[in-house]
Amino acid sequence: MKPSSLYIHIPFCASKCYYCDFNSYVSTGEVMDRYLDGLEKEMELLSKELPWEPLKTVFFGGGTPTMFDVKQTERMMNILNRFFRLAEGAEISVEANPGTVNLEKLRVLKEGGANRLSFGVQSFHDPILKKLGRLHDSLTVYHSYEKARQAGFSSINLDLMFGLPGQTIPIFEDSLRRIVELQPEHISAYSLKVEEGTPFAIWQERGKLQLPPEEEDLAMYQLLMDTLEAHGYQMYEISNFAKKDHDCRHNQVYWRNEPYLAAGAGAHGYVNDVRYVIQSSVPGYIETCLSGKRPVVEREEIPAEIQREDTMILGLRMIRGVEHARFKERHGVDMHNVFGREIERFVQEGLLTDNAEAVCLTKKALPIANEVFSGFLIS
Template sequence: MDRYLDALEQELRLMAEELPWEPLQTVFFGGGTPTLFDVRQTERMLELLHRYFRLADGAEVSVEANPGTVNLEKLRMLKEGGANRLSFGVQSFDDSILKKLGRLHDSLTVYHSYEKARQAGFSSINLDLMFGLPGQTVDMFADSLRKIIDLQPEHISAYSLKVEEGTPFAVWQERGKLQLPPEEDDLAMYLLLMETLENKGYGMYEISNFAKNGHACRHNQVYWRNEPYLAAGAGAHGYVGGERYVIRHSVPEYIEESLAGRRPIVEREQISPEIQQEDTMILGLRLIKGVEHKRFRKRHGISLYEAFGDVIEQYVQKQWLQDDGTNVRLTRQALPLANEVFMGFLVS
């Protein structure tokens, strides 16, 4: 881990030298479990950020954590180092489900880690939930939902399980050994999620994200608005100047290349204007407020209807989209069908 931080320092130094950046508005430590670092390493991780980059006043600095990987000393170090938002990967409060997911924590650990985060002074906490999990019923999900609401986090993210290629779940599914809930139960869980959280004061601002007033994740909205973002660290993805890039995934290879004085970028792709328009539309429709006409024209130089008029009109007729003259957005009934709607905007 210390060598990884050595390599990260070299990458951050090179990145800061190459690009004359304005102060950062948001920072997100995640895509793994940065809280696996001990207290000393955690302090160094945050010190590297401040050494090579300036942060804007009021910048949002989020850190992902798995329950059980934090203690009070580490959490206080995160807070002192400038982190002001935590995101815990809870997934479920049912211990049998957590075992099936291969999680290292149980529900009791969630409560302990959450309490320590409050003691350390964090006033903006996200808890992740999942639904459509193996062996999960609607009642089991409802129980997890009640328990997460009882904790009163400022933000809740909830995602349906997606079986990714190359994972153990994908192998089990191919062998007929993965028993997932039927589609009607998966839909029932999503509808229950929306109704329950909105009744409890959580505004739905994205198809999988709910927040109390003032606590919507600013960093993730950068992605959904298809705006540029820097990336550093093994396996990270960035998007700058219309170019997407990927950092080397293998940690040993990342360390070797970075310590040799090279940015360990393994893929670069210049995104065409047509694909940028497609991305702005598909990502933007994830937001409940949708895609703004004015923002789209300013970004791409053409109107939404010049780019996607036929698709928008077709989906308005189907009552999957609505256009109030300012924004084009998903209708309430189309939220569970979002992926099907997005397919219509693929131009390649």
């Protein structure tokens, strides 16, 4: 399969949030200009060295891609369009933080082909935003969202988090009320995971990070599912909800374990059954790119058995599950020949359904999905 999706990493933020372990840095406009010099060269090399089809999805992630000023934003979009052909109707997503956009910048994104925005809201409760290290407040969310609508964006995602320090069920319920009032086309909602090396991890180790108990975290997840379903959002993945025809097509490439290109410091790609990792250091990345080399620091060929595991574990995140026909087409073998024992066990436990079309998580399994996923690690 030739990839028809591209992820582009923009590793700049106004500040580092206390829970974030993504490859991101606080930097200057001059460094950002140099980064775009490097990205331009990498995109040229990437377009020539790896196979690809006209792109059906592109995702600018970070970091915060909207940290670029208007001129840099225009250049970012021009780089994409110069080196890659886009398929008709391609989905082009850009991550943004509230407070990092203005009308001119949003119009430049739109004119460059972007047609989907994803705002990192996380909470509408200002004291919790401060505890997360976020720079915006709830009022800024409304202002940025309104500007995006004025610029003509008709597909907007808003991110929420739950299980946060200081968060109660009523506080989370209020954030849900506010988000459905805005009526974005897509909502992503994740339970906080304390990642190693973050300030949150250090504070947790020292006993200074007080998180809601597990039963409240589960209650928030149930409240999330019930509330969004009642307001017309279809749950299509364990953390993602969308109105009709607004599922994120790019993320489904990952969940289906399909190939994708990647560029930008710290990005990961997957082409010809090989996963590759781009140099994460921004100065090193720029230097390597400008020397005329792709800044790949790691390549790993994925064995067939691991590919099958990935297809099951990633695919079960989707509510429609892993389709039998797609699995056989992808791996040349029937799903039951590989995972029959595991599927039967989870069906008996009421955690999976297995029908003629697909194997799917049950509602009972959604809060403990990781336990199901781990059961398919058999290689």
